[in-house]
Every structure is written in structure tokens, then in C-alpha cells.
Amino acid sequence: MTFPPIDRSLFPDSATIEAGRLQIGGVDVIELAERFGTPLFIYDEQQLVDRCKEAVEAFPGGVAYASKAFLCKAMARIAHQAGMAIDVATGGEMYVALEAGVPAEHLVLHGNNKSTAEIETAVEAGIGTIVVDSFDEMDRIEAFSAPRDAAVDVLIRLNPGIEAHTHEYLRTGVEDSKFGFPIVDGIAERAIERAVSSPAMRYRGVHAHVGSQVFEIDSFDRAIRALAPFVKSSGAEEFSIGGGLGVAYVEGEQASSISEWGAVARRVAADAGITARITAEPGRSIVAAAGITAYTVGTIKQIPEVRTYVSVDGGMSDNPRPVLYGSGYEATLARSVDRERSSLVRIVGKHCESGDVIVRDAAIQDDLAIDDIVVTPVTGAYGHSMGSNYNKVLRPAVVFVRDGSARLVIERETYSDLTVRDVG
Numbered sequence: 467m468t469f470p471p472i473d474r475s476l477f478p479d480s481a482t483i484e485a486g487r488l489q490i491g492g493v494d495v496i497e498l499a500e501r502f503g504t505p506l507f508i509y510d511e512q513q514l515v516d517r518c519k520e521a522v523e524a525f526p527g528g529v530a531y532a533s534k535a536f537l538c539k540a541m542a543r544i545a546h547q548a549g550m551a552i553d554v555a556t557g558g559e560m561y562v563a564l565e566a567g568v569p570a571e572h573l574v575l576h577g578n579n580k581s582t583a584e585i586e587t588a589v590e591a592g593i594g595t596i597v598v599d600s601f602d603e604m605d606r607i608e609a610f611s612a613p614r615d616a617a618v619d620v621l622i623r624l625n626p627g628i629e630a631h632t633h634e635y636l637r638t639g640v641e642d643s644k645f646g647f648p649i650v651d652g653i654a655e656r657a658i659e660r661a662v663s664s665p666a667m668r669y670r671g672v673h674a675h676v677g678s679q680v681f682e683i684d685s686f687d688r689a690i691r692a693l694a695p696f697v698k699s700s701g702a703e704e705f706s707i708g709g710g711l712g713v714a715y716v717e718g719e720q721a722s723s724i725s726e727w728g729a730v731a732r733r734v735a736a737d738a739g740i741t742a743r744i745t746a747e748p749g750r751s752i753v754a755a756a757g758i759t760a761y762t763v764g765t766i767k768q769i770p771e772v773r774t775y776v777s778v779d780g781g782m783s784d785n786p787r788p789v790l791y792g793s794g795y796e797a798t799l800a801r802s803v804d805r806e807r808s809s810l811v812r813i814v815g816k817h818c819e820s821g822d823v824i825v826r827d828a829a830i831q832d833d834l835a836i837d838d839i840v841v842t843p844v845t846g847a848y849g850h851s852m853g854s855n856y857n858k859v860l861r862p863a864v865v866f867v868r869d870g871s872a873r874l875v876i877e878r879e880t881y882s883d884l885t886v887r888d889v890g
């Protein structure tokens with residue numbers, strides 16, 4: 467079977483092809499691989515800026531970048547400078563955003579199990595908003611803030627009981643979930659009442675996140691309608707619809723743009739009689755398609771009549787999504803991107819696990835050889851951020867490219883990083 471070259475729409479916006487070779491941001495990908503080594507995360511910096519600006523326009527009521535998708539200081543600054551707040555889900559994400567120079571009032575703190583220390587750090591720094599997830603968390607906020615006569619702005623995370631059509635692990639809005647206050651048995655009402663009457667909290671409104679990698683915008687529609695009564699009766703000034711907009715990873719997938727998502731959300735909210743500001747916190751849709759990963763091919767093993775395994779120098783430590791969710795990706799040779807792909811191979815990593823797969827059934831050019839640079843597009847979200855040191859494999863470098871030049875934003879780890887905390 468012969469497959470066409472990768473659909474150009476899966477590459478970053480600035481991708482071009484020069485004599486068959488892939489260029490991003492005006493920089494040759496193979497040269498980047500030579501200069502910075504592989505595996506290498508390469509981001510189209512202008513695309514990151516453009517998606518952030520698109521989000522700011524799509525949600526005039528305010529929008530936060532969900533930093534769990536990909537966070538480093540350079541990314542936090544891009545989102546902040548474009549006018550986004552930053553959604554931080556842990557003390558660690560909060561630390562990086564603050565280190566990047568993002569003022570605390572532009573941060574939104576999430577998490578279903580915020581520690582007392584995280585709450586204290588956030589309130590002391592002057593956090594913009596805490597999205598409250600449980601009554602236990604309210605106890606902690608009150609224990610810290612009430613004696614100091616301080617109050618923090620809060621959104622109450624409600625669970626709309628909506629099943630978004632996405633992977634089971636990525637669904638968060640179903641009733642049986644660890645996230646948010648369920649809207650049954652008067653629990654959501656009690657949570658809102660407590661926030662309204664607490665001296666430690668300034669109730670600003672309601673939050674919901676239905677899940678991630680959601681293609682059907684209709685899922686947001688249902689969540690907005692389900693929560694409209696709570697938003698309206700509580701006098702909420704803000705209603706955050708969370709993140710979750712899906713992106714196309716492989717040929718043939720179609721995703722809505724952030725602009726379309728914003729327009730639908732605002733229209734549905736208006737139809738439901740909601741006057742509160744509609745806000746959102748996209749992660750994946752900001753960064754996924756702006757990033758690609760470049761790997762070097764190390765071994766090619768042909769098992770006659772079975773399959774060909776192509777091993778590259780990374781794997782589940784830089785992209786755990788295939789092994790976690792069975793996620794699909796496309797692959798191509800960086801030196802002949804415009805050539806048809808007539809071999810079907812399995813691209814695997816270098817980890818000691820059979821599940822260490824990057825692309826299960828990859829169509830690839832048939833002259834693939836050792837030392838070739840293979841790229842997988844749409845790896846800008848939840849790859850680097852969920853990466854690990856499994857098998858003591860070093861975390862890759864990250865470069866941003868724009869206007870013909872590249873800047874290193876995260877250095878590749880070195881072996882000495884592996885023992886720096888090992889004090890035994």
C-alpha cells in the first residue's frame with residue numbers, strides 16, 4: 467500500500483519544504499537535529515503566539531493557558547504577553563510561571579488536592595483565582611486566610627455530569643469523577659453558598675471542564691446548559707468552560723478552531739440566558755500542532771511476513787501518549803517530506819518495554835535508513851510535559867524557531883542530572 471506524503475496541515479503553520487527537506491520557522495529540521503541532538507522538540511514560536519492571540523480574541527471575557535500541556539518559562543511568557551492568564555494545576559506549575567515573571571494575579575490555581583502549602587504560597591503571592599474543587603479545600607483556604615483577614619477570588623468547580631466523547635482517561639465531566647462538586651443532592655448549591663458566605667473567599671463564579679481532546683463542540687454546549695441554572699441563580703460574574711478542545715493528530719481528523727469554539731460557547735451561553743463572562747482555559751489547542759519531535763533512527767529490524775520495527779532514540783519517555791491512551795501519530799522522513807510513503811512499519815523507542823511505541827502503524831518512505839531523521843508532527847502538547855526519565859533516558863531539549871533562527875528554551879538533560887538528587 468502506498469500512502470501520500472503527510473498532509474501539510476499536520477505540520478506547524480510555518481512549515482515549508484526545500485528540496486524535499488522540512489523547514490520550520492525558516493530553519494532546516496535536519497540542521498536543528500545536528501545542532502541540538504535528538505530527540506528534539508521543535509516549536510514554531512510564531513504559531514504559539516498566534517494561537518494565544520486567537521484565544522484572547524475568541525474569549526473576550528478572559529482566557530487562561532492550561533500550562534499542563536507544555537510549560538517552560540519561555541512558554542509562560544508567550545502566553546502572558548499575548549494577554550492570557552496561566553492555569554497552574556500544582557505548586558510546581560505555579561513556581562515555573564512565577565519564575566517566568568508572570569505576576570501572580572494572572573495565575574489561576576487548579577487541582578483536586580491542593581496542599582495547605584500550595585494554598586498558602588498562592589494566597590501569599592497574591593494569586594488571581596483559586597478554582598475550588600472540594601469542601602476540604604475550603605477548610606484549608608479558611609484556615610489560612612480567615613485569621614489574616616484575607617480573601618481570595620474563587621471559582622467553584624462543578625461537575626456537569628456530561629460524558630464528552632473522548633478517551634475514558636480524558637473524561638472529567640462525568641458524575642463519577644474525582645473532579646469538582648457534583649450537581650446532585652444539593653452539593654453544588656452548598657458549595658456555592660459556602661463560598662458566598664465565607665470571609666476567606668470572594669465568590670466569582672463557576673468552572674467546569676468536561677474532558678480533553680473533545681472533537682464534538684456539542685459536549686461544551688451540554689455542559690453550559692447543565693450549569694446555566696447555577697451560574698444564573700448564584701449571580702456569578704464568570705463562567706469558565708475549562709479547556710478540552712480537540713486537535714487533529716492524524717490524517718483525516720477534523721478539529722474546530724479556537725475561534726469557532728469561543729463563538730459557539732458564547733452563543734450557547736447567551737441562548738441559555740447567561741450574562742456572566744465566558745472564560746476558558748485551552749492547553750492542547752494552543753501548543754499541540756505548533757510542535758514536532760525529531761528522532762534519529764538507530765535500528766531497523768525486519769521480521770519476514772510479520773513487520774518491520776524501526777527504533778528511534780526516544781520513546782515513551784518523551785511521548786507517553788501512545789502507550790497511555792493508544793494515541794495515533796503520523797511520521798515522515800525529514801529529508802523527503804514530499805515523497806509518498808510506501809512502507810508500513812512500527813516506530814518504537816529505546817525503552818525496555820514492548821509497549822514503548824511511538825507510531826503503531828506508520829506509513830513511511832521506503833528508503834528509510836539508519837541515521838535518518840524521522841519526525842512526528844503534533845507532539846507539542848502533553849509530550850514534554852508528561853515526559854519521564856524512565857530507564858534513565860535523558861529528557862530532550864526544546865527549541866523555538868522563528869524567522870530563520872532557533873533558540874534553545876530547555877536544555878537537554880545530562881547524565882549528571884540523573885544523580886544530582888541521589889544522595890545515597
Ligand code: LLP
Pocket residue numbers: 532534535553576636638675677678679708709710711747748749750751787847848852
Ligand atoms: N482545564 C482543566 C481543569 C483541565 O483539567 C485541563 C486538562 C485543561 C484545562 C486543558 O485541557 P486541554 O485544552 O489541554 O485539552 N494527558 C492527556 C490530557 C490530560 C488533560 C488534563 N486536563 C493527553 O495527553 O491527552
